[in-house]
Amino acid sequence: MMSSDKAVTAHYLHGDLLQAIQASITALGKTIENITIEDLAAVDEFHVGGRFATEHLLGQLGFSEQHHILDVGCGLGGAARFVADKYNNHVTGIDLSTEYIETGKSLCDWVRLNNKVSLQQGSATAMPFQQGSFDGGYMLHVGMNIEDKEMLFKEVFRVLRPGSSFGVYDIMRIIDGDLIYPVPWASEKSSSMLATPDQYKEALVDAGLEVIQVNDRHDYALDFFKILREKSAKRVGLPALGLHTLMKETTSTKINNMIDNIKACYIAPVEIIVRKN
Numbered sequence: 001m002m003s004s005d006k007a008v009t010a011h012y013l014h015g016d017l018l019q020a021i022q023a024s025i026t027a028l029g030k031t032i033e034n035i036t037i038e039d040l041a042a043v044d045e046f047h048v049g050g051r052f053a054t055e056h057l058l059g060q061l062g063f064s065e066q067h068h069i070l071d072v073g074c075g076l077g078g079a080a081r082f083v084a085d086k087y088n089n090h091v092t093g094i095d096l097s098t099e100y101i102e103t104g105k106s107l108c109d110w111v112r113l114n115n116k117v118s119l120q121q122g123s124a125t126a127m128p129f130q131q132g133s134f135d136g137g138y139m140l141h142v143g144m145n146i147e148d149k150e151m152l153f154k155e156v157f158r159v160l161r162p163g164s165s166f167g168v169y170d171i172m173r174i175i176d177g178d179l180i181y182p183v184p185w186a187s188e189k190s191s192s193m194l195a196t197p198d199q200y201k202e203a204l205v206d207a208g209l210e211v212i213q214v215n216d217r218h219d220y221a222l223d224f225f226k227i228l229r230e231k232s233a234k235r236v237g238l239p240a241l242g243l244h245t246l247m248k249e250t251t252s253t254k255i256n257n258m259i260d261n262i263k264a265c266y267i268a269p270v271e272i273i274v275r276k277n
């Protein structure tokens, strides 16, 4: 494994994640027999806007029942389970983190989706899949950890079939300025691999993909966080299950720093929809 990959897995390492999620489920008053993918969305959709943002991206991708879909940097596989359930198709997720993949497999078992969702440890820049294996795909908040975007999108191009749609939803650099760290994807500047929408577009086009649509989700992100704040002001303490289950005591610092960086317009979540012709 490359040293940058080791740094990424160390950044996301929890150490006792499955047990932590199980304890949260008990605190929620549920069991692993009756937990649903909706309950799990609080912890397994690790990107700005959570499940709502996933649905927004999916609305532009035209996936269907016959498709085999790729989730690049799938984390715990929350979006992969949602897609497989929504379209009744098969989704394969790949992620560097062995802990996320192993935990994600247990979550698939709990919600009985292990026959439709396959999660596999591996790198997005050297995927263990044959060319033309997938009919579509997406990546949610992954590119901020990958310096070599050209290699990443060449791999995406290689494993997609002609006619496939692919959705990128990443935090991107908008204007120059010093970001405040830590943020959810990086503890410090040296491990944050942000790129501008133009740099993404160039890497995508160089890989052979056609850019169909670019959506800056800056205002959406700030509205989303405002609603979250209003909800949490009405509640005593933290919800049983949430991103704090993943990021532990660093959660509020990382999320608040990210919001401040978005408010300063230095960064924003951006969607880019591409197609392999």
Ligand SMILES: C[S@@+](CC[C@H](N)C(=O)[O-])C[C@H]1O[C@@H](n2cnc3c(N)ncnc32)[C@H](O)[C@@H]1O
Binding pocket: 005, 008, 009, 012, 044, 045, 046, 047, 072, 073, 074, 075, 076, 077, 078, 079, 094, 095, 096, 097, 100, 122, 123, 124, 125, 139, 140, 141, 142, 145, 146, 184, 185
């Ligand atoms: C912020 S999390 C998002 C996880 C998931 N996409 C989601 O939205 O819930 C970023 C994920 O990207 C994964 N990742 C980063 N670099 C990667 C690489 N080179 N190959 C595969 N996965 C990678 C990390 O391990 C982590 O799970």
